[in-house]
Amino acid sequence: MSRSLFAASLLALSLAACQGQATTPPTPAAGAAAPSETAQDQAFAALAARFLDEGLALSPVAATQIGDHRFDAELDDLSAEGRRKSADWTRGMLAALDGIDAATLSREHQVDALILRNQLDSTLWDLETMQSWAWDPQVYSGLAGGAIYGLMAREFAPMPERLKSAAARMEKIPALLAQARANLDPARVPKTHAETVARQNRGIFTLIETFITPNADQLQGADRARLDAAIAALRPAVEEHQAWLDGTLVPDARGEFRIGAERYDRKLRLSLNSSLSRQEIRRRAEAELARVRDEMYDVAKVVLKDREGAPDTPDQPTGAQRQAAIEAAMELANEDRPGREEVVEFARHTLEVATDFVRRHDIVTVPDDPVKIILMPEFQRGFSVAYCDSPGPLDKGLDTYYAISPIPDDWSDAQVTSFLREYNRRMIHVLTIHEAMPGHYLEGAHSAKHPSTLRAALRSGPFAEGWAVYTERVLADAGYLDKDPLFRLMQLKFYARSVGNAILDQGIHVDNWTKEQAMDLMVRQTFQQQSEAEGKWIRAQLSSTQLATYFVGAQEHFDMRRAAEAKAGEAFDMKRYHDSVLAQGAPPVRFARQLLLDEPIQ
Incomplete structure (x- = not known):
């Protein structure tokens, strides 16, 4: 599974609005138009650059993950005001995109314009209809952990610089956790979501012990004091949040984790951006599973041939014979396994x-x-x-x-x-x-x-x-x-x-x-x-x-x-x-x- 944090949590991160404002684009031009391109191509290239410039200011953790380090000291704001800013900005971007004649764009820009529109539609739908911020505590745990991990896991800048950014973000994590407690409605939070985040919450201490503490001596004076103070303040904030998770969210969580056909179909179109409908996916998947099981049986026949005690493998097997043969062949692979520590x-x-x-x-x-x-x-x-x-x-x-x-x-x-x-x-x-x-x-x-x-x-x-x-x-x-x-x-x-x-x-x-x-x-x-x-x-x-x-x-x-x-x-x-x-x-x-x-x- 690909777990680029930006790709995995982009929709959630796009809900946020940050106090800092964008200054310069992350690249000279995120979708730069060549001199020979049309005025509409140039307008779209400017809009793409604006999307990254302003959008990443709204999602600092995502910005760090894709390599834009202007906002490494900031943290996403999921308060009501932050969500309102995000919704207003997204509508403004959609209006600007509507003003560009997509049919006149180059083929590359036509593709990017469709990708951008889908992302903006996804953000607005998630913000206003799906409302992950109100029922999914993973939004907040992912941001809190990603805020530190994204800074410390890779050496994109000298360690002291990254430690100072980490200190600034750790100072803001208690407010993020407070936003989680204010936004999440236990009546809408599914039990499994609550229990999973309750198990993960203290994992932020592991991040600190793995990445921050061993390198803390690289900061001196006021910078070191700020780092120590941020860690000291974060620990009781995380424990306070743990107490709320264990004492309130987990016991009171009673939301439905199934999202239903209507929301599923809409989310499927937005998140996959595929031409295949839910019904077509189901039809193809069921047919493909039957085909693959037949192919697995053919391989099992080769594996089990002349093997003492092997089940029968006739050319026209019953369902039970097919199942038994595949399982018997798999058993040979299952037994060839590494040790627990290997x-x-x-x-x-x-x-x-x-x-x-x-x-x-x-x-x-x-x-x-x-x-x-x-x-x-x-x-x-x-x-x-x-x-x-x-x-x-x-x-x-x-x-x-x-x-x-x-x-x-x-x-x-x-x-x-x-x-x-x-x-x-x-x-x-x-x-x-x-x-x-x-x-x-x-x-x-x-x-x-x-x-x-x-x-x-x-x-x-x-x-x-x-x-x-x-x-x-x-x-x-x-x-x-x-x-x-x-x-x-x-x-x-x-x-x-x-x-x-x-x-x-x-x-x-x-x-x-x-x-x-x-x-x-x-x-x-x-x-x-x-x-x-x-x-x-x-x-x-x-x-x-x-x-x-x-x-x-x-x-x-x-x-x-x-x-x-x-x-x-x-x-x-x-x-x-x-x-x-x-x-x-x-x-x-x-x-x-x-x-x-x-x-x-x-």
Whole structure:
């Protein structure tokens, strides 16, 4: 899962208004028009620059994440006045965009204009209709943790400078937590959201102990005194908030986590920006799951052939025979797993193997940008087992993080075994392909080179997640791990999870699925371990529509690949195609296709 904090929390961050005002644009011109472009192109380029200039002033934490460091000492304001300022500004930007004749723009600017309009519509809808600020405590915990993590995780400036910014932000976090208590209505907050944030809240202390305290001696005099005072004041503020979470929000939370068909459909259109409707996604996902299960059975037949005690594998199996064969073949992979303390080290090994394979087989150009495997910060745990956190598009040459969540200390042996069966050695190979090479890491490194800063800042989740899923199949088809059938089985299982995610998301939020229905899809139909399925059940409650991005994005990438092959014929070159796709700057996949294949922009 791609966990660029800016991409993951942009809608929430756009609710905020900050006391500071923008001074100069983050780049000379975020969507600069060439001298030969029309007056309308130049007007749009100026509007794109204004969006980034003023919009990032309203969202300082997001600004830090994309590499605009003018507001590193500021923190988002989610008060009623802050939300009003944000709504007024967003309406003003929409009015300015309405004043530009999109039909006369260059194709690149037509795409950016559609992306910008979708983002503005999303912000206003979330602010006024979805109202995440009133019922989702993750908005506030994400901002509080991200405010520090974004400053300290990467060396974009000297440590003393970042420490001074961190001190200024820590001074403001108590006010943010107070805004959370004022804004959140327990009657609207779902129980799972409240419990999750209650577990995460004290994670901010881990950030301080990891990033701030070991480096505090680099400040002297008044700067050091201010830092110490900010930490000292933050601790009781966090504990006060913890007491409210434990004593008020968790016991009183009674909101409905299911968002319903009407809001789901609107959010799906805005967050995915895809041409596929909810109904089309469901139809394609159910058909694809049936196809993948058939393919998994074919692989299982190869794995189990001549193996003593293996279940029958007839050419025309019953449903029970198919299930038994796939499960038996998977058991062989599940038993080949790393030890409890070996997961991160084995992930490093898989990164080396995948990188070498991509280079040797000319899959796609591999950039020199660095990537590091790290332990997932505590404040971000509880949502996924891994993510890729790329540097902001304005921060050049900084590390990409492939973050792995460590196994919790309080897990029982049975929980640990279940987790490691799910993330066995071959599955970690698949995970590394998805998150790092040639998935999220490589896609982010390529996309950041696109000249449109607007497009980089508003990079599409379905493009990024779809590319990562697409590359899993590309490497399997190219013979990764010497065509090991158990690896292919794990790749198909990982893909089946993506397909199942889209079904699960609709099932829960639109069709009112019970936990039993959800667990049947995850455990029986897509072969996930109990611990993985339990975590996904929580995740599906905590979010909506995001789980569909994997399948929708992958389907659009597969569709685009087939169309490109048909157009190029025998001249089709895979590496050239992949480089061309990633050169589009991660817009919604439909726009990448329209640009790449010279189709009408719409």
